[in-house]
Amino acid sequence: MRNGNHYDLTGIPIEELMSYEFLTVLKKPSTIFEAPAAAFSLTGEEIQKSGVTNLPDALRMVPGVQVSQHNASNWAITMRGFSGMSRGISGQFANKLLVLQDGRSLYTPLFSGVSWDAQDALLEDLARLEVIRGPGAALWGANSVNGIINIVSKESDETQGIMVNSGVGSEQRVFSHIRYGGKFGRQTFFRVYGKVRKVDDLADSEGNVSVDSWHTLRGGFRMDSYHGRSSFMLEAEAYDGKAGQRYNTISEPSPPFPQEFNFEDNFSGGHILGRWQQRFSNTSELTLQAYFDRVKRDEAVVKGRVHTLDFDFHHRFRKQRHEILWGAGYRFTSDSFDSTFAFALNPASRDVDLLNAFVQDEIGFARNRLFLTLGSRFEHNEYTGLEVQPNLRLRWLPNERYAFWVAASRAVRTPSRGEIDARIILEAFGDSTLLVFSGNNNFKSEKLLALEAGFRSNRFGRLTWDVATFFNIYHDLRTDELDGNFPERDPGTGFFFKRIFPKNKMDGHTYGLELSADWLASHKLTLHALYAYLQMELTPRDRQDRFAKSIEGQSPEHQFSLASDFVLNDRIQINTRIRYVDSLPSQQVSEYLTADFSINWKAGNRFRITVVGQNLLQSQHAESSQILTAGNTQIVTRTRASEVQRGIYGKATWRF
Secondary structure, three states: OOOOOOOOOOOOOOOHHHOOOOOOOOHHHHHHHOOEHHHHHHHEHHHHHHHOOOHHHOOOEEEEEEEEEEEOOOOOEEEEOOOOOOOOOOOOOOOOEEEOOOEOOOOOOOOOOOHEEEOOOOHHHHEEEEEEOOHHHHHHHHOOEEEEEEEEOOOOOHHOOOEEEEEEEEEEEEHHHEEEEEEEEEEEEEEEEEEEEEEOOOOOOOOOOOOOOOEEOOOOOEEEEEOOOOEEEEEEEEEEEEEEEEEOOOOOOOOOOOEEEHHHHHHHEEEEEEEEEEEOOOOEEEEEEEEEEEEEOOOOOEEEEEEEEEEEEEEEEEEOEEEEEEEEEEEEEEEEOOOOOOEEEEOOOOEEEEEEEEEEEEEEOOOEEEEEEEEEEEEEEOOEEEEEEEEEEEOOOOOOOOEEEEEEEEEEEEHHHHHHHHHEEEEEOOOOOOEEEOOOOOOOEEEEEEEEEEEEEEOOOOEEEEEEEEEEEEEEEEEEEEEEOEEEEEEOOOOOEEEEEEEEEEEEEEEOOOOOOOEOOOEEEEEEEEEEEEEEEEEEOOOOOHHHHHHHHHHHOEEEEEEEEEEEEOOEEEEEEEEEEEOOOHOOOOOOOEEEEEEEEEEEOOOEEEEEEEOOOOOOOOOOOOOEEEEEEEEEOOOOEEEEOOOOEEEEEEEE
């Protein structure tokens, strides 16, 4: 560790868990205990011990995060509601969550979300997952509405030598990861790595194979160089993948409608990122970052590529009782999409500029026991112009055992490229009339005013609590409105189009509670409990819009998990987790209870064997649905959902 960006909780007493660095919420070195937000951190070691093999499954260990697997390669991931189900689109496009990896946004401008099939991170190289539940728009900008996930990689000096990791299993058929870390001189470290994965097909509700297997191949490098108070990081990665999909959609300009067929989606991309940091003192630093990202998709419906160039600058300094953080950034996105019968963008290519600036002042009072944070971000985008996103946070540390915080924030979810420019064929009425989603140039940003409060305590030494509550007020939420005119003949296709448009015609509020607790029962046994409660009350301005109202039923009211870490001896550790997720009424998905189990055996310092069982309580269970019911109308999604199956795998890890 060279600049303090990594920690490992192995062997650390539980009363010290709150003292490790947490960077996302304040965009500076800080701790979870100090963070005036619903903050949670999952270390790389905890991820490894759990036996999970992908990021979405790791996020199931975070309170308040909803993870619904749609098929072998795609998930709906969100916090505090709004899982991404919309008319004609499957529930994998949550658009109120900002996801970062080492400071690079994983957001796609096509639907304001994340394509999780392309985010097959190397879990062995992760330092931690930082998660903020609630808005972080004052520092991080639009779309960080309901939360932020920051995927933080280990620095190169922490991954020296050779590591080989390979495994086989019933669902995780084959996966392997190889890494080599070295150094140039005394101050520059590097690693190069490669990874391959093959995931088996899942099954549908009738037990039939879903033909949705997932294959990925990726490789890259990272370099970290340290020179006194200055550090420089450079990383690059490229990936290629294939994912099977079973479509139930309109894909050809001829009846019958709709058609069901299997298709193999292809995706590829890569990025290069550089970051320079200059520390002038413990309270003053300057950071410059730039990255270029390329994504290409070749799917049955969507075919295109997106290029992103991003520059970011921020500066932190202290002046008496004020700690000021300010910065600015610029993002240029260029895309180009091919038109298919079912999907088209007009224009087919678009260049988009995004400018931002932010300032934040943290003021200390009462001998640094009380802190007031004031800040705002000013962001200009192509679709809605200037967006202002302020926040106010207050935290009180009466002593080293307790922390209280409250916050009020404004955040926006800006329109996506699809909501402005897309034409998507959804349904057919007979052989000549089609229901078509059409973009709307007048679609505005969705707006949130969030009120939050929380409490943390490690008062009892062996027991640590973290409780957060929230009340979110939303305005101008998206609805899909049916054009009241008669269908019009489209000259390009010859069909009659009955159109629906995205509009901002719904308001509402959500409220809930999130709890996490860790209990060190003995020096061998640690218990972890997570609970989340969510209520959604949305009000479409058109009271007859039952589809929009059904968004309330897309997220579970209750989620709960109980996990144990049992250290049998200095070589064997056993981890278990029981998870309960409430039903999703509007998706006709039942509640489920399942369990995961892993055994880690260390044969010395260089060799480890892990055996994992996942989703053990049923042969399979549904987490998403292919049909969303609104009243008596069944809306067919664009991809058919699979069910998650029981699985077991074994993994061996060598380090040299």
